[in-house]
Amino acid sequence: MANVLEMKYNEKFGRHFVAKQDIDVGKVIVVEEAFITMIVMHAGLNICDTCFKHMTNFIACQNCTFGLFCDEICAQNDLHKMRCGRSSKDDNPLVEYAIRSIVCALDIFAADDDSACYVDTLMSFVENVIQDPKKMANVPHSIVDNKSKYRLFLTLNLWLGSLKEDELMARAHDAFEILLKMPQIKAAFSSHKKSRFLMHLCVFHTYLVFCNSFQNQANGGIFLLRNHFNHSCAPNVLCSNYENKSTCITSRHVKKGDQLFISYGSGYFNHSRAERQKGLSNDFGFQCECEKCKNKSYPISSDVIKSDAEYQYLAKELDMKKVKFSDGSKCAILKQKCLEILIKYRDQPWTIEKDLVADFYQQLSVETIH
Ligand SMILES: [Zn+2]
Ligand SMILES: [Zn+2]
Ligand SMILES: [Zn+2]
Incomplete structure (x- = not known):
């Protein structure tokens, strides 16, 4: 900026x-x-699944024909591993967005703490942000680190608009079910309290990405600064x-x-x-x-x-x-x-x-x- x-x-x-x-x-x-990206359309586009770089030489996924990556590092894409074998054409973009945003949040907290305790840290972080009565009025001094970015993401505008509430809940539930198929996530959210938190987080994230995502022909994204323009x-x-x-x-x-x-x-x-x-x-x-x-x-x-x-x-x-x-x-x-x-x-x-x-x-x- x-x-x-x-x-x-x-x-x-x-x-x-x-x-x-x-x-x-x-x-x-x-x-x-x-902050969060998503590929909207695959056909005819030469885009890396992980970083969205435009390329001509790709490494293909070893297990399916849909994953294309620019290098070995991008090929280690956990999200792709979970969705491997599925064409993005079959997916609901809102569900995909919600999943990506939650995996992104989990990664931010897991990066600081490799034990399963990162879920506790995430839970208190989210509660603190959401319950802060002045959350909308807080203007961040900087959003250089990932936690500040996530804090800003959690306080983006919400407006249901044309989406019906039951549609939102259904999409959030889809995201929740897919996430629980990832073994690491299933293990980290195994208690009743934690899995309930994850379900709430799915609803909240689905709502946030629905209201704040932008997309063009090829891909979509949530842009934290751009979202603050009236x-x-x-x-x-x-x-x-x-x-x-x-x-x-x-x-x-x-x-x-x-x-x-x-x-x-x-x-x-x-x-x-x-x-x-x-x-x-x-x-x-x-x-x-x-x-x-x-x-x-x-x-x-x-x-x-x-x-x-x-x-x-x-x-x-x-x-x-x-x-x-x-x-x-x-x-x-x-x-x-x-x-x-x-x-x-x-x-x-x-x-x-x-x-x-x-x-x-x-x-x-x-x-x-x-
Ligand atoms: Zn890449
Ligand atoms: Zn694959
Ligand atoms: Zn006007």
Whole structure:
């Protein structure tokens, strides 16, 4: 995270990011590795099962045709051992996510303590975090170590949205059953009290990953910093993903003290106010009060941007719907062009032309298959 940002908390916005100084357009402000990652789609992708690196030379799993690893270390993937022989196509992504997140938590605590006592430490850690009445208001000073990361993960936002409660419980139960098939986990959680704790943890993690995961065409992840940006329909930050990393870049001039906003999903740029409001309220449970939603004169248009040849080129590419998302280098050029428009017209207010460019940038960041 660039030193120009600060995480803050208030009742209305929860934890959020504020600029410590003016930030120009096109500046990278956050680059982070996912806390938890998941492969969404295997077919045709050359991705290591463990670290998500793009490769051409893989070591295949000795026991199945689904596991591909970049080296011997990645091949020692406990998660794969448990799921060996299963195609990810058959799995429910939410269950997989929940399992990955729990294995990740167990690994963090087991790394400190190789006896089975790590479960006790984990139990009191989770209880302490959850029962802390000020848990949402706590702004971490640093999330360098894994336990601080896990603490932040446990206090991410929860909002059930479209998922039904019984669906959530069913998925959590699936995760629980699969986890107990791992011999080490079964042994570590053998007492009644511990296995009940594990079931509760499954419910909580399933809920957390459901509300906070992000995914593109190839893989998904939980990004602890990125998850703390609030939404605006005219965002001053755009995000893109590559492998297991997320990059956030400013799309507007940001003044000292301004809050930084991203757009949740790419669907909110070109929709009417009513559609945006309905979508955001259904999916995320809030009433958007961004400048586009509050200002009755939107949508506004800029003739200057509209007559720009570079803008017209982008609009045409988008309009023809012919963008090949498998052409990584073409997509990278288009993304750069989108940013250039936003940089060039940094002093103009947010208009429908900027909506188009920002939306295109976001689509290119999510859909591109490398
Ligand atoms: Zn790897
Ligand atoms: Zn295998
Ligand atoms: Zn809005």
